[in-house]
Amino acid sequence: MGDGGRQDPKNDLAALADSLEGRSPGFAGRIRDLDARLAGRVDSQVFAAFATCLERVVTLEGAGRDAGLALVGLPPETVAVLPPETLRVWCAGVEEIGAYSVRAAQAFGVSALATLAEQADAGRRLPGCARAVADLARRHRTDPLVPRFATAAGEAMMARGGDVIDAWARYCENAIFGARRTGGNFDALPTVTGLADEELAEALELAARAAKVDRIGGRKVFESAPACLEGTPRACRAAVLELGRALVGDASLLLDALEVSGPVLRRLERPARSAVLVLASKIAHAARAAAPRFLRAVLRVGDAVGYGDDLEAFVREGLALAEVQPLAAEAFFALETRGARAFLTRHDAAVLLEDVETTLRGYLQLLEGARLP
Numbered sequence: 001m002g003d004g005g006r007q008d009p010k011n012d013l014a015a016l017a018d019s020l021e022g023r024s025p026g027f028a029g030r031i032r033d034l035d036a037r038l039a040g041r042v043d044s045q046v047f048a049a050f051a052t053c054l055e056r057v058v059t060l061e062g063a064g065r066d067a068g069l070a071l072v073g074l075p076p077e078t079v080a081v082l083p084p085e086t087l088r089v090w091c092a093g094v095e096e097i098g099a100y101s102v103r104a105a106q107a108f109g110v111s112a113l114a115t116l117a118e119q120a121d122a123g124r125r126l127p128g129c130a131r132a133v134a135d136l137a138r139r140h141r142t143d144p145l146v147p148r149f150a151t152a153a154g155e156a157m158m159a160r161g162g163d164v165i166d167a168w169a170r171y172c173e174n175a176i177f178g179a180r181r182t183g184g185n186f187d188a189l190p191t192v193t194g195l196a197d198e199e200l201a202e203a204l205e206l207a208a209r210a211a212k213v214d215r216i217g218g219r220k221v222f223e224s225a226p227a228c229l230e231g232t233p234r235a236c237r238a239a240v241l242e243l244g245r246a247l248v249g250d251a252s253l254l255l256d257a258l259e260v261s262g263p264v265l266r267r268l269e270r271p272a273r274s275a276v277l278v279l280a281s282k283i284a285h286a287a288r289a290a291a292p293r294f295l296r297a298v299l300r301v302g303d304a305v306g307y308g309d310d311l312e313a314f315v316r317e318g319l320a321l322a323e324v325q326p327l328a329a330e331a332f333f334a335l336e337t338r339g340a341r342a343f344l345t346r347h348d349a350a351v352l353l354e355d356v357e358t359t360l361r362g363y364l365q366l367l368e369g370a371r372l373p
Helices: 003-007 013-021 025-038 044-061 066-072 076-081 083-098 102-118 122-123 126-141 145-156 162-175 196-211 217-230 232-247 249-264 270-286 288-306 309-324 326-333 338-372
Strands: none
Touching: 013 025, 013 044, 025 044, 025 066, 025 076, 025 122, 044 066, 044 076, 044 083, 044 102, 066 102, 083 102, 083 122, 083 126, 102 122, 102 126, 102 145, 122 126, 126 145, 126 162, 145 162, 145 249, 162 217, 196 217, 196 232, 196 249, 217 249, 232 249, 232 270, 232 288, 249 270, 249 288, 270 288, 270 309, 288 309, 288 326, 288 338, 309 326, 309 338, 326 338
């Protein structure tokens, strides 16, 4: 056994077992068995951190309870490779959650410990994840879903950090907590490997805000938004999220815009992508329902007028209608009005005349050449 564990009786597993003998002799026996199995196999600093964490967890939840049993049940080879700081961070996270819900603290402690045993590097994500669970527990102390969410959060820590867990918790709070029958469940975290934590958290935040207004619509956003964003060119994602924030008051419009953005943007060259998203945001702020219609029609418009000044002129014409009658603007951007079709026709005619003029000029040059001696 490492000397560091024996030098401080406070960190000695044997001393802890003795103190628990009267309350839980079975648990005390398991601690003594672990003490024997760790002997000579664990660094003194790891041993000290482990013993201290176990004592603190027992103080929080009592002897022989979930988190303590999970800690004592770790194989010696797993304990040996867990950094002392990781153990301390785990313990602090459990205590932070336990200030509001001991059951949630136990649930998170068990699942997070299993994650750490499989991936010690997950310790760097632990503080943020624990804080997100603690915030949810603070807001919903007695809700039976909180411990179940805490378990899922500890498992999700394998791949995702605190920002994602926090956004997920806020979505669950708006869409599910307090709005379901007893025994209900919460929506599992979407699995998308192509999004960074920041991007996934932003997508879930859109779902959370949508669910605050429309729970059913918010759930659809939660299910679809991450995949839609994953299918959007990486350089465009921040702008698409900004557009989404302008549409978040109506889940159906938000979903429509997210679903069409990826396919449309992938068909455009990079300069055109930026121009289209800037114009779509302008439309969303002036006539929210018209923005998805513009995105669905923009390829046809762009093919006719290009993606420069003429496209901006097209948008200005539609926004002028929005100031008078929003429904007219929606129809305009969907190319359902005479004015919109006339705009495209005028441009098509101008292009045709330019082509005819070019062709005639070519013929004249040929004729001039034929007259030369």
